[in-house]
Amino acid sequence: LVSSMAATSAKVNVKWGKQRLVVDVDLEDTLEVFQSQLYSLTGVPAERQKMMLRGKMLKGDETSLARLGLVDGVQLSLMGSADTLMKQVEKIVFMEDIAGDSDDALAAMMFPPGLTNLGNTCYLNATLQCLRTVPEFADSLLRYRGSIGETDLANNLTCALRDLFVQLNVSKQAVAPFALVGHLRRAFPQFAQQTEQGHPIQQDAEECLMQLLSALAPKLGPSQGVEGSRNVIDDLFGIEVTSTMTCPEAPDEPPIVGKDIVRKVACHIGTETRFMFEGIQDGLTEPVTKQSEFLGRDAEYVKTTKLNKLPKFMFVQFVRFFWKSKEKIKAKIVKSVNFPLQLDVYDLCSDELKMELNLHRKSRVSEEPGDDKGKEKQEEQEETP
Numbered sequence: 001l002v003s004s005m006a007a008t009s010a011k012v013n014v015k016w017g018k019q020r021l022v023v024d025v026d027l028e029d030t031l032e033v034f035q036s037q038l039y040s041l042t043g044v045p046a047e048r049q050k051m052m053l054r055g056k057m058l059k060g061d062e063t064s065l066a067r068l069g070l071v072d073g074v075q076l077s078l079m080g081s082a083d084t085l086m087k088q089v090e091k092i093v094f095m096e097d098i099a100g101d102s103d104d105a106l107a108a109m110m111f112p113p114g115l116t117n118l119g120n121t122c123y124l125n126a127t128l129q130c131l132r133t134v135p136e137f138a139d140s141l142l143r144y145r146g147s148i149g150e151t152d153l154a155n156n157l158t159c160a161l162r163d164l165f166v167q168l169n170v171s172k173q174a175v176a177p178f179a180l181v182g183h184l185r186r187a188f189p190q191f192a193q194q195t196e197q198g199h200p201i202q203q204d205a206e207e208c209l210m211q212l213l214s215a216l217a218p219k220l221g222p223s224q225g226v227e228g229s230r231n232v233i234d235d236l237f238g239i240e241v242t243s244t245m246t247c248p249e250a251p252d253e254p255p256i257v258g259k260d261i262v263r264k265v266a267c268h269i270g271t272e273t274r275f276m277f278e279g280i281q282d283g284l285t286e287p288v289t290k291q292s293e294f295l296g297r298d299a300e301y302v303k304t305t306k307l308n309k310l311p312k313f314m315f316v317q318f319v320r321f322f323w324k325s326k327e328k329i330k331a332k333i334v335k336s337v338n339f340p341l342q343l344d345v346y347d348l349c350s351d352e353l354k355m356e357l358n359l360h361r362k363s364r365v366s367e368e369p370g371d372d373k374g375k376e377k378q379e380e381q382e383e384t385p
Contacts, residue, residue: 009150010065010072016042016079024148027066029182031058034065036178039167043082046176050079113168116176123205124177124184124191127212132165134313140220140232141165153187154215160184161216184208187215206264206317213237213263237263240309242350245288245301253294256301259308264315265348269333276316276339283319284348306350314345 008028014021021041025034035046051058053076058068070076112132115125131137141162148159160180167175185192188211193201213233222229229235238261245256267279284305292299320333346357 008066010070010074012070013073013075014038015075015077016044024150025065025070026182026186027070028064030178031060031063031065031068032176033178033182036176037163038078042078042080043170044078044080048080052077052079113171114174115168116174118176118178118181118200120200120202121177121181123203123208124181127205127209128161128164128177128180130209131212132168134236136223136232136236136312138165140223141216144220146219148183153183154219157183157187157212157215158219161212184212187211204321209315210263233263234261235311236313237311237315238309239263239265239307239311239314241305242308242352243303243305245290245303247292247294247299247301249299250292250294253292264317265307266317266319267337268319269335269337271335273335273337276318276337277343279318279337280316280345281348306353307345307348308350308353310345310349310353316343 008026010025010027012023012025014023019042023034023037023041025037032046035049038049039045053069053074058076060068112129115121115128117125141158142165144158144162146155146159148156157180160183164175164177164180191203191208195201217231217233220232223232223235226235230238241260241262243258243260247253265280266283267273267276268283269279270282273279273282286303288301288303289298290301291297292301316339318337321330322333323329324331346354346361349357
């Protein structure tokens with residue numbers, strides 16, 4: 001993820017009281033994005049920031065920094081007091097001490113701060129809130145020591161996400177992820193697409209998640225204290241799979257076996273799909289058209305995938321969009337699919353992994369609907385000490 005954006009990058013000298021800051025900015029960014037950067041560095045909320053450049057107040061939230069007169073090496077003055085929430089020692093408050101009608105206060109204690117929707121950015125906000133619940137991921141991100149520069153877009157994206165997590169850790173109110181959105185769109189331009197009216201278009205959360213993980217994996221590096229770790233992303237979310245491709249047209253052709261690391265499993269939703277497990281199971285078997293060396297032409301293969309190593313956290317994508325070739329449009333599947341709070345993926349695993357799992361799990365009892373013998377057998381095992 002490298003781009004020739006040196007011409008639009010600049011180092012801005014910011015004088016704030018007795019402090020002197022050097023801030024890396026993209027001159028194509030708006031003043032709002034710059035204010036978000038300053039908030040992460042100083043704790044001064046955007047609404048309190050007053051910036052003076054050559055004796056004039058900077059104004060125009062939607063105006064690019066270049067048009068406002070910022071260039072490399074320029075110096076400006078920042079006025080405004082930092083958010084005291086970052087400095088105060090929190091008084092311990094017990095839930096029992098909160099008045100019954102104090103719903104807002106109770107909600108503030110129970111729920112994390114939100115992220116402001118900056119115009120169809122709900123796909124990103126939902127992805128970030130999901131990732132933030134993984135403590136190992138958040139800790140690794142906060143340990144990242146890079147700084148925003150000129151050409152390494154993956155580094156800039158990682159830094160912006162780290163700074164946003166820092167803000168979320170100290171804020172009691174919703175945070176506007178201006179800087180992160182800007183760096184995401186520069187790293188992955190598809191997220192910068194707009195309608196004819198100039199509004200950001202809706203995007204897919206799964207695509208955003210996968211792109212984020214691909215950018216973060218080489219930057220966050222191996223997990224600390226984990227022998228043989230490739231990177232923290234695959235340690236947490238990577239699923240080792242074994243795939244086998246066979247050709248029904250050529251039964252004598254040896255099967256093609258391969259291994260890979262993926263970061264999600266797909267739940268395909270068909271007309272008969274009622275449960276998530278069924279959708280995942282269907283998605284692990286798919287037709288593939290490829291050149292057959294045995295037949296000397298293209299042939300249809302059946303690719304069967306098994307899970308060979310399970311992650312600590314597993315992403316499941318509900319595949320709710322499909323392409324209507326006749327109408328040439330993308331359509332959404334609105335069918336309801338049930339999912340359990342605990343997902344047993346034993347039957348989706350390879351024989352090799354099943355052997356390992358059998359050492360650590362109780363004997364499994366297969367109970368068909370109406371099978372009283374199976375039920376009696378299961379009850380006997382549950383009563384056994």
